[in-house]
Amino acid sequence: MASLTKSIRNSFTESTTQRRTTLLGLLFVSPWLIGFLVFTLYPLLSSMYYSLTRYDLIRPPVFIGLDNYIELFTDDPSFETVMRNTLFYVGLSAPLGVITAFLMANLLNSKVVGRSWFRAIFFFPSIIPAIVTAAVWQFLLNIQFGAINGYLQQIGAQTIPFLSNPSWTKPSLIMIHVWAQGGAVVVFLAALQDVPRSLYEAATVDGANAWQRFKSITVPMCTPAILLNLVTSFIAGFQNFTLPNQLFPDGGPSLSAEMYTTYLYRNAFTYLRMGKASALAWLLFLIIIFFTVLFFRTSRNWVHYGGD
Amino acid sequence: MSKMITRRKFLTTIGIGAGAATLAACAAPAAAPTAAPAAPKAAEPTKAPEPTLAPAAAAGAPVAWWVGWGNLTPAIDALQKTPEFKDALGANTFEFKPGVNAEGWLTAVAGGTPPAGGSNMDYVQFMAKGSLLDIGNLVKASSKVNKGMFLADPWNNGFWQGKQYGLPGLEAGPNYGLNYNSELVKAAGLDPDKPPTTWEDLLGWHRKLTVKDASGNVKQFGLDPYDAMAGEPDFAATSYGWTWYDEAAGKHDINNPKMVSHLKMTSEFIKVIGPDQLAGLRKVEGNGGWGDAYNAKVQSMIIEGYWHPGETKIQKPEVSVNNRAAWAPVPAERAGAKIQMFNGHYIVFFKDGKNSDGMFKIAEFMSGSDVAGDAIWKQVGWLPARPAYYSKVKGNEYPGLQFYLDSGTQATETLRSPRRSPIHGFVTTQLSEVRDKVARGSMTAEQAAIEVQKRADTEWKNQGYGKAA
Incomplete structure (x- = not known):
């Protein structure tokens, strides 16, 4: 206690130079600090408050306690549909995307002719804006005018209602997600290049074939990168907005493509339920936290860090 | 005294300068100069100030x-x-x-x-x-x-x-009328001088006007029963003869046998086209927006207001020449009812x-x-x-317009207060979801009406408009 008192007293008696240094430090950090307070912390706390209110953005918010949260679980049939849609999409798109990216990275890591060219091609979808991606896939997948169905019709095959049948809308979104895995491929390529050559050489000397080397060396050595991509894919999947919103602005046939974030947006800006939308946002935060913690907890059993 | 600037002083100066610039940028802008220097108008004799x-x-x-x-x-x-x-x-x-x-x-x-x-x-x-x-x-x-x-x-x-x-x-002006392309109607072997007046007869026209190729692609269809004005709950209610929203009581009547009949009837129209085909067709540029498919001669009929003849003439004169308008459909049990709405x-x-x-x-x-x-x-x-x-407007100025000009005096039923529910948009969105389910057979029309009623009552209450109906 005495040392604390002494420390506080010292802070008042610090030299002018020290005070000036502190002030300068605060001055330099102030743009970020102000930005954080105004554009992050304040909206964050506001949305928490709004989630406990009936608020339409026009009239003052009215405090209603947990009613918005209770409504979601007891009085909102669309929420159940939206949760099912989102979990289906995230549950399949994240692992499929990671597996595809990992396999592509392995192919691109092998010594093939034109490797750099292939890497650029596979990365390309990742840098295309989602709006453009949506427009391109719209033209590819339309049941009547789409290129894929046009080809299917030419060979006399049955057309596939990718974007116009409730059974196909989510698989189509997953397919588009899997197509754009360039970012994850880059992470895996970096991880693959970090795997020591000596491990492969030793395994080869021991008689391990290609599959055994892949299964016992490549995969375990890349598990930190797999964890990273899996967690970020899950988070991005829950937050996926632009693509479903562009392809299915009305939620898709029978609301089959309404995702969590598009439903949140619809509540906020179409139905003017900003309080409920805020509750949805906080619930999404909790869902994401739950899955992230789950991944990190289980990762102890399957992720191998260097030096383990 | 050294005239050298130290790194610390340099950074301090830059920091203070940047901070000042940021503050200046955030400050309220100076009043913009008014557009014109005291215009002569200001000097003119003014009327007594109006209450504002x-x-x-x-x-x-x-x-x-x-x-x-x-x-x-x-x-x-x-x-x-x-x-x-x-x-x-x-x-x-x-x-x-x-x-x-x-x-x-x-x-x-x-x-x-x-x-x-x-x-x-x-x-x-x-x-x-x-x-x-x-x-x-x-x-x-x-x-x-x-x-x-x-x-x-x-x-x-x-x-x-x-x-x-x-x-x-x-x-x-008048908001309800069945507009049809007489050229496409004739090509389908139908008589453009005898337009259908009931939903049942309209379904017959719709079947004949819907054309698919060998692969099942829709090349042309009769009526999208939810395009334009037909997509509004007000229209369904006026056509089938009930009031879906009672403004005085603040109550919605959606779970109504007439709504069930309407959902059943319109789902028949969608089945003829194919729900997948209609959804796909609507996603294509030029066929997706309000009235687009009619202008593209893909849709042969559309339920629209008095503006349709004029807009079509201005936007697509070659389609406009064949445009005709008649009474919007009512169910067979209400045959003879001529519905209209002025908004x-x-x-x-x-x-x-x-x-x-x-x-x-x-x-x-x-x-x-x-x-x-x-x-x-x-x-x-x-x-x-x-x-x-x-009274200045000529009925032949835009093809189909005369019907609308006459309809005001000839209508037997007129909806007086359209779009009065504050959750009108919410209900329309819910109906759009369930009608698709009805057309696909994943929900019955009865279930759809009950579901939308329940959702509307809940939303009404949760938006703070009072107790549910």
């Missing part, structure tokens, strides 16, 4: 008018050059912004920066939430607009709970908008002047809400 509920704006202040759609732009561009418009504007400057979407309106109102005037929007939502200006006193004091000049229903629907919020300043688009005034007085003068001009009426009629195809102007 908004702070009076200084001469030369901007008047901002936002509209939700884009097709008014050519008329406004032309009008701005007329002396009448300049007279209404006075020393003010005019800021016209077309194509404002729902999010644009909402964020502007929520942020406290709405325009002075707004049009082509969800009026009732803003009336009910109290963000609009009561213009009753301005109207009473006006020498240019009064109740007697306007069609009764569009005038009355500018009121909410006894207060006037909207001036029927853009357009108004229009308003100019409303936001409480937080700047220069409401200036905007009101523009609204007076738009509502009451034939110069404005002519520009909009010729360039957009919309009629002003004034019966006096209707």
Whole structure:
């Protein structure tokens, strides 16, 4: 206690130079600090408050306690549909995307002719804006005018209602997600290049074939990168907005493509339920936290860090 | 004393400079110079000051008018050059912004920066939430607009709970009619002089007008039963003969046998086209928007208002020559009923908008002047809400128009108060979901009606409008 008192007293008696240094430090950090307070912390706390209110953005918010949260679980049939849609999409798109990216990275890591060219091609979808991606896939997948169905019709095959049948809308979104895995491929390529050559050489000397080397060396050595991509894919999947919103602005046939974030947006800006939308946002935060913690907890059993 | 600048001093100077620049950038801008130096107008003898509920704006202040759609732009561009418009504007400057979407309106109102005037929007939502200006006193004091000049229903629907919020300043007229392409009708072996009047007969036309290729692609179809005006719950209710929203009681009647019949009937139309094919067709540019498929000659029939003949003539004259209009369908058990609804688009005034007085003068001009009426009629195809102007219009000017001009006196049933539910948009969205399920067979029409009733009651309560019906 005495040392604390002494420390506080010292802070008042610090030299002018020290005070000036502190002030300068605060001055330099102030743009970020102000930005954080105004554009992050304040909206964050506001949305928490709004989630406990009936608020339409026009009239003052009215405090209603947990009613918005209770409504979601007891009085909102669309929420159940939206949760099912989102979990289906995230549950399949994240692992499929990671597996595809990992396999592509392995192919691109092998010594093939034109490797750099292939890497650029596979990365390309990742840098295309989602709006453009949506427009391109719209033209590819339309049941009547789409290129894929046009080809299917030419060979006399049955057309596939990718974007116009409730059974196909989510698989189509997953397919588009899997197509754009360039970012994850880059992470895996970096991880693959970090795997020591000596491990492969030793395994080869021991008689391990290609599959055994892949299964016992490549995969375990890349598990930190797999964890990273899996967690970020899950988070991005829950937050996926632009693509479903562009392809299915009305939620898709029978609301089959309404995702969590598009439903949140619809509540906020179409139905003017900003309080409920805020509750949805906080619930999404909790869902994401739950899955992230789950991944990190289980990762102890399957992720191998260097030096383990 | 050393004249060398130290690294510390250099960084300090830069830091202070940057901080000052940031603060300067964040500071409130200096008052913008007014558009024109004291215009001669200001010196002219002025009328007695009109009562206003908004702070009076200084001469030369901007008047901002936002509209939700884009097709008014050519008329406004032309009008701005007329002396009448300049007279209404006075020393003010005019800021016209077309194509404002729902999010644009909402964020502007929520942020406290709405325009002075707004049009082509969800009026009732803003009336009910109290963000609009009561213009009753301005109207009473006006020498240019009064109740007697306007069609009764569009005038009355500018009121909410006894207060006037909207001036029927853009357009108004009969909203229901079955428009059909007589060329396509003839090609299908049907008689364009004997249009169907019941849903049952219309379904027969729809079947004959729907053409698919060998692969099942829809090349042409009869009627999308939810396109344009047909997509509104008001239309379903008027056609089938019940009231889905009781404004006085604040109650919705959606779980009604007539709604069930309507859902069953319209699902038959969708089945003929194919739900997947219709959804796919609607996603294509040129076939997706309001009336697009009709202009593309893919859709042969459409339920639209009086504006359809004019808009089609202006946008697609080659399609317009074959346009005809007749009574919108009713179910067979109501054969003989001739339904109509008169409504229009308003100019409303936001409480937080700047220069409401200036905007009101523009609204007076738009509502009451034939110069404005002519520009909009010729360039957009919309009629002003004034019966006096209707008497000037020739029925053969736009193919199909005569039906609408006659319908006012011939209708046997007229919906007086459309789009009055503050959760009208919510209900329409829910109906859009369940009708797709009914057409696909994943839900019965009865289940759909019960479900939407339940959702509407819950939403009504949760939006704070009172207890559910």
